Amino acid sequence: MQRMRQGLSAVGPTPAERRVDEGGPAPDLAGAFVPSAEMLPGSGFVTGVQKGGTEGGIDVLAELFGIVGGIGGAVAGPPGAAIGYMGGKGAVKGLRSLLKPAKPLGVGVDENLISGKAIKNYTSNDFNILDDLISQGKASAGTKKANKLLDAPVEEGANVGVRLNLNSKIEDTPENLKPMLQTLHKNSASGKALSYKPYATVVATDKKKVKFYVSPKGREDIATGNKAKYPAMSVNGAYDPNLKILPSDPDVVEVGFNPKAHHLFVDLNTGQAVKEADAATVIGDRVYAKGITYFKKSEAPKPKAKSQVRYKEKKKGGSVIERNPYNYPSRSI
Secondary structure: OOHHHHHOOOOOOHHHHHHHOOOOOOOOHHOOOOOOOEEEEEOOOOOOOOHHHOOHHHHHHHHHHHHHHOOOOOOOOOOOOOOOOOOOOOOOOOOHHHHOOOOOOEEEEOOOOOOOOOOOOOOOHHHHHHHHHHHHHOEEEOOOOOOEEOOOOOOOEEEEEEEEEOOOOEEEOOOOOOOOHHHHEEEOOOOOOEEOOOOOEEEEOOOOEEEEEEHHHHHHHHOOOOOOOOOOOOEEEEEEEOOOOOOOOEEEEEEEEEOOOOOEEEEOOOEEEEEEEEEEEEEEHHHEOOOOEEEOOOOOOOOOOOOOEEEOOOOOOOOOOHHOOOOOOOOOO
16 A cells, blocks of 8 residues: 555545544555646656546556556556556656557557557567577578578678568478568668578667658558568668567567558557657567557657557647646655
């Protein structure tokens, strides 16, 4: 109860909490919460819980409890009682705007993903399996010419674009793993092929972040059926051969891209468009990224074909009053 009180300190104890403090019966948590300040400016911490129906509150938060970690934060407290959401850098919108289902290109989440069905959570053992298969000569980059670059060394710090090579094949791959290699291009997806590897990690530099690149025209051609495949997307950054980003790290977000469904890379827990990261490992058809930045709807490229992308926020900036639909005074912790 103490942790719960800390999360709701912005509005003070509820009557149900006071009963517990005074030795009374334990409250019904579903009725214990009152509307509270959803947004604490600048802290990145949200305490708002809105009681009642599908607008927010215990029932909805209980349904969403399994995905909160994937949104980039953590929930403290007993199941069914979401007490706090720790966001990333800067201010974070309230739980309502972060977790509400939204239509394509809207602000909110893709309700088809919130069950976690798209999450693969590859492990270090999966990486080891792929390494072993490559060392056993069970991989092909698609052509004799390409095979000459199979697992070719790439200089650490080189600017590369990493993308899934649909022409490649890794034999004897377990069912949970995509049996394909990654192409490491010079700079981006349209650059010269440097190497073909089972996975690759890129990191940010002092000058630029890791970029989730998508060619609008290339993606459009795939989405509309004009082309079956095209090197239209890549994860761009400085190559780091000594680093693997694993989903076991609670700060890691699992990212994916389906050109037929999305015009941008998305967080696979929420369907929200991802723009940049501090570091990312590409393995199979998944990207495990740390320090991600989401596209705001106002800044995101417009799709040239139908897209199932959602957005985390509508626009940059805005006052706390605009972000707090209940008009409760915000207080820092």
